[in-house]
Amino acid sequence: MTKPNMSVEIAGVKWNNPVTTASGTFGFGKEYAEYFDLGELGAVCLKSLSAVPRLGNPSPRIAETNYGILNSVGLQNPGAEYFLENELEEIRKYDTKIIANICGSTVEDYIAVTKILQDKVDMLELNISCPNVKEGGMAFGTNKDMVYDITSRVKEAAKVPLIVKLSPNVTDIAEIAASAESGGADALSLINTLLGMRIDIKTRRPILKNNMGGLSGPAVKPVAVRMVYQVRQAVKLPIIGMGGISTSDDAIEFMMAGANAVAVGTAGFVDPYAWVNVKNGIEQFLIENNISDVNDIVGTVELN
Amino acid sequence: MEFTLVYKKEIIKNVFDFVIDAPEIAEKAKPGQFIHVLCGGRSYLRRPISICDVMDKKLVRFIFEVRGEGTKSLSNLNKGDKIDVLGPLGNGFSKDIAEDGEILLIGGGIGVFPLLNLAKEFNKTTTAILGFRTESAITITSDFVKTTKNLFITTEDGSVGCKGFVTDVLNRMVSEKKIGAIFTCGPKPMMKAVAEIANANNIPCEVSMEERMGCGVGACVTCTCNVNGKKARVCKDGPVFNAKDVNFDD
Structure with missing residues (x-):
């Protein structure tokens, strides 16, 4: 058969394929550009940017867990202006869409970074789900009224489609998703990391200097698939699904649960070609199953 | 691969x-x-x-x-x-920081390993000072015998070589002759002590840092250490840094 259609449209932005990167696992792209052509990806979602530079948390910032990792990087970044001046040009060379993940401590901070970035990137992803910062971050993403408020105010300032990234550290993710939708979100991405902790039993101290951190990797995948399914039932917005995707089979699971696109993150630390392998594997699956369009598998799970 | x-x-x-x-x-x-x-x-x-x-x-x-x-x-x-x-x-050591004088390779414990390849590159012109806890922890010193001009071994319990720390030998050498450069890898307290001696005596010095690491290619920004007040990535900006720039206490 002819090659299946791999392109997807997320909030009016056409991606060449449904695979992107999970923010914070891919830097600003250039590190992995040494391993593969970034044009292989539908979009590249960059490390979180704030209006002013952030130093991040003290080390150790990473701890291994069974089938995953905890991290507490704390949104270290050189600031949005530095990014525009020094990093953007490099990734613009590739045939891929650019998503800037944005963070802040106050709603005003989020608006400030949105105004700096303007329309110089293709999409914005509102990070209201980082568990590693004292102010802002997850605090915004776990209360439905705050989600509505920040989404609507950032949306007002945004010149490109706004993706809202949801936290899994909530009782009812469908309710939060609905708030983001009514606040004006153009798309949703989920899940961010799950708050976790590891303790060194010899020293009786947490391994992370920040004590707690965000869990990612294969360990979180079933939770993420479940949440994508629940959010799909609750909203009409495009969904970018993520959380422990390592293989194309994982990615297809997310799409069947209702994700229109998928992000690979932590798996890339184990295999720097994971992003490309997931994309190629999805295409292979479509060919083998005689499916002509990747969009046709979205939300096709049939409950028992 | x-x-x-x-x-x-x-x-x-x-x-x-x-x-x-x-x-x-x-x-x-x-x-x-x-x-x-x-x-x-x-x-x-x-x-x-x-x-x-x-x-x-x-x-x-x-x-x-x-x-x-x-x-x-x-x-x-x-x-x-x-x-x-x-x-x-990562970046590796820069041979060209060396000025006239003795080139010292200072390693501690399992930190001695990356210094061997460097010793070979300097073609038997270096002096290695290698510190270990005790005799049973000593490794690959025979390789350093073949690849360096001089080799000093220290052990904390004195079971082999000089009793004490690598810094005891270093301090003595600094007082006796001109040191052209120091390259060091080992436990953080050891490297901090070596860096302090190097900095106090204006000796070019490079340290090889270690930190819990994720991606290894500079993307995840987890393996950071304090370099010139900024959080540098050990995997990509390092692991080798100029001793003057590293804040070992952060």
Whole structure:
């Protein structure tokens, strides 16, 4: 058969394929550009940017867990202006869409970074789900009224489609998703990391200097698939699904649960070609199953 | 990429000497760079291990201590098995910082390994000062005998060589002759002490830092240390830094 259609449209932005990167696992792209052509990806979602530079948390910032990792990087970044001046040009060379993940401590901070970035990137992803910062971050993403408020105010300032990234550290993710939708979100991405902790039993101290951190990797995948399914039932917005995707089979699971696109993150630390392998594997699956369009598998799970 | 394990030996208890047939890495590797090794078993992330030596432009030698699940699993591999390795990664030592005078390689414990390749590059002109806890912890000193001009060994209990720390020998040498450069790798307190002596005496000095690491290529920004007040990535900006720039207390 002819090659299946791999392109997807997320909030009016056409991606060449449904695979992107999970923010914070891919830097600003250039590190992995040494391993593969970034044009292989539908979009590249960059490390979180704030209006002013952030130093991040003290080390150790990473701890291994069974089938995953905890991290507490704390949104270290050189600031949005530095990014525009020094990093953007490099990734613009590739045939891929650019998503800037944005963070802040106050709603005003989020608006400030949105105004700096303007329309110089293709999409914005509102990070209201980082568990590693004292102010802002997850605090915004776990209360439905705050989600509505920040989404609507950032949306007002945004010149490109706004993706809202949801936290899994909530009782009812469908309710939060609905708030983001009514606040004006153009798309949703989920899940961010799950708050976790590891303790060194010899020293009786947490391994992370920040004590707690965000869990990612294969360990979180079933939770993420479940949440994508629940959010799909609750909203009409495009969904970018993520959380422990390592293989194309994982990615297809997310799409069947209702994700229109998928992000690979932590798996890339184990295999720097994971992003490309997931994309190629999805295409292979479509060919083998005689499916002509990747969009046709979205939300096709049939409950028992 | 996968490479074949062609040599394996437990050189002291729980410390393994591995050689892989990896021309792609060997051709590019510089002293002080590292490889990121997939260990298997119950470990998930790769483990950063410094390159100890490169031979015949195709063999890469690395030595590691079994510390947990990952390195335990790695140590169970046998000659002929395949190992998934990324590298060479990181920046490596800069030979050209050396001024006129003695070139010192100062290593502690399992930090001595990356200094061997550097010793070879300096072609028997260096002096190595290697510190160990005790006699049973001493490794690969015979390799340093072959590749350096002078070798001093210290042990904390005095079981071999000079009793005390590498800094005792360093302080004596600094007072006796002009030192052209110091390259050091070992436990953080040791490197901090070496860096302080180097900085106080205006000796060019490079330190090889270690931190818990994720991606190994600079993308995840987890393995940071304080360099000039900024959080530098050990994997990409380092692991080798100028001793003057590192804040060891952060």
